[in-house]
Amino acid sequence: KKYKLGMIGLGTMGRNLLLNMADKGFSVTGYDKDRKMISKLEEEGKKHNLEGFDDIKSFIASLQTPRTLILLVPAGPIVDSVIAELKPLLSKGDIIIDSGNSHFTDTNRRVDELEKDGLHFFGMGISGGEEGARFGPSMMPGGDKQAYNVVKDVFDAVAAKVGTDPCVTYIGPGASGHFVKMVHNGIEYAIMELIAEVYGILKNGLGYSNSEIYKVFKKWNEGRLQSFLLEITAEIFLFKDTETQNDLLDQIKDEARSKGTGKWTSEVSMELQLPVPTINEAVSNRDLSKFKALRVSLEEAFGKKDTKIDITVDELENAFYFSMISAYAQGMHLLVQASKEYKYDLQLQEIAKIWRGGCIIRAKFLEDIYQAYDKNHSLEHLFGDAGIQNIIKSTLGGTRKSICAAIASGLGIPAFASTLTYFDTITTGRMPSNLIQAQRDFFGAHTFERIDKEGIFHADWNKLS
Ligand code: 6PG
Structure with a gap:
């Protein structure tokens, strides 16, 4: 008997996904x-004789051809x-699916390298952790259709199901699967940071x-905010430390770590010149949190603030709803731009659809x-x-009041603040950026375009009339 699929890497994710397939x-x-x-796999998969x-x-000899292999090993050089x-053991037409959080440029390179040997390399993002x-x-699989x-x-x-719809779809060619998963994680970082800022406001602003x-x-x-991240966050506030019986959250150091996918999203957004400020702030604020000693000493230098607010x-x-939407x-905007730039032909509706569950x-x-x-x-x-415009309009009053009050009182809310000002900028027909162009032309003769006539212009700014 030959197997339909083989998993490489039987850690938590690989083992659980394999058990799911056997089920x-x-x-x-x-x-x-x-x-x-x-x-561990054989123990947990006893009833299926795994x-x-x-x-x-x-292992390779036990698989049907074309062979299908899923890699669930740590991203990076191990892949x-x-x-x-594997390469010397495989034959033309075999498929390798890398399901870790690999950087999409690594996936591009691997697709090209393996194509020469007639092997199909897939980058597939998987989200949902152990339970998922x-x-x-x-x-989110991408590669040869x-x-x-x-x-x-x-x-x-x-895959998870929403109704009868499976939360999986063919994403697109090349590294598009890993790209979409990376952006998923960028959004994940942004929403986590917004929830953390809400926590700060509730605790230090409202007491x-x-x-x-x-x-x-x-x-x-x-209500309308129903989401996995809010659901688990609520539970965190109930959790007691088994030893001390204190709230465990209060015992956790305020220094956030990361594995890099959020940073990659920000890096790519800069490269594609497509702003994602809420994600950027989420990445930066995890980094800022690590400067604990500096923060403590500066708090002493500037004094503790009275951050009580009235909202x-x-x-x-x-x-929160407004900022989450943003x-x-x-x-999604970054995905639209990447789809054009990298010719991924992303179907945004399909991506939103498979993110509804799992x-x-x-x-x-x-x-x-x-x-x-x-x-x-x-x-x-x-x-x-x-x-969406109607929803946003209905939230703006409360949004401005909360964010302005928090800023006025000295609460640090970088993600909220930049999200609101991003909105106010993207909804401004004429920005003050004409001045940037004038400055560039003044000191560097970088030229500018005019609203009243076509062409490229340069002014003799030193000759003030
Ligand atoms: C998921 C998660 C998962 C992982 C993050 C954590 O979708 O299941 O995003 O991939 O938990 O990569 O990232 P950080 O360690 O960078 O917070």
Whole structure:
């Protein structure tokens, strides 16, 4: 008997995804160098007689052709070394699917390298963490379309479902799958930062206790803000440290770490010259949080502020909803631009559709995004949709009041502040940027264009008349 698919890397994600496939009735197997990982797989997959290999040759020989391999190993050089080990054992038409959070430029390089040997290399983003892999993730595969059809049935079966729709779709050619997953993570960073800033406002602006904050998030999560991130955040505020019985959150250092996908999103946005300020602030603020000693000493130097403010929780809910919409809008805008630049032919409505379930940024609002792009496949920016415009207009009062009050009192809210000012700029027909052009031309003869006639102009600025 030969297996339909083989998993390489039986850590938490690989093992859980394989168990998910076995549950759905597929004959699958796995490979790991570490015997302990194989034992774990065989133990947890007992009822399906799941079998694992620690010998790569017998593992490859056990697969149907064309062979389908999924890599779930740490992103970076390990992916290259696994590919190098596999290559001599594979034949034309075989498919390697890298499901880690690889940088899309690495995926581009690997697609090109393996194409020379007639091998199909897929970059597939998977979101949803451990639970998602086991019971239904959101999956973003990109690569050769025909090769995709070989594995489509497996992906459709294991992905999360919204109604009957599986949260997986063919994303596009080349590294588009990893690109879309990277932007997903950029949005994830932005929403996490916004929620953290809400926490700061509730705690230091309104003086709420952890259990009161739990109630706010829980209530919000029952309405239009319903989302996975709010749901887990609410639960965090209830969690007690088993040793001390104190709220665990209060014992955690205020220094945020990251693995890089948010930073990559910001880097690419700069390269594509497509602003995503809320994501940028989320990345920067994780970095700023690491300067603990400096922050503490500067707090002493400038004095602790009285950050009490007078806003309602409903006004803050408006500010959060508004900013969350903007975070998604910026991410989608980046996808529109990347699709043009890299010729990915991304279907924004399909991407919004598969993000409605399984992934970390799943939220009720993704249905609105899906509807907006489904109505107009060439929508340039989410703010251009009439329905979204109505929602935004209704939130602006509370948004401005909350954000201005927080800033006036000295609360640090970089993501909220830049999100609002991004909105105010993108909705301004004539920006003050004419002055930048005049300055550039003044000191460097960089020329400018005029609104009243065609052409390129230079003025003799030193000769003030
Ligand atoms: C997901 C997550 C997942 C991972 C992040 C964490 O979609 O399931 O995004 O991929 O948890 O990469 O990223 P940081 O460690 O950078 O916060």
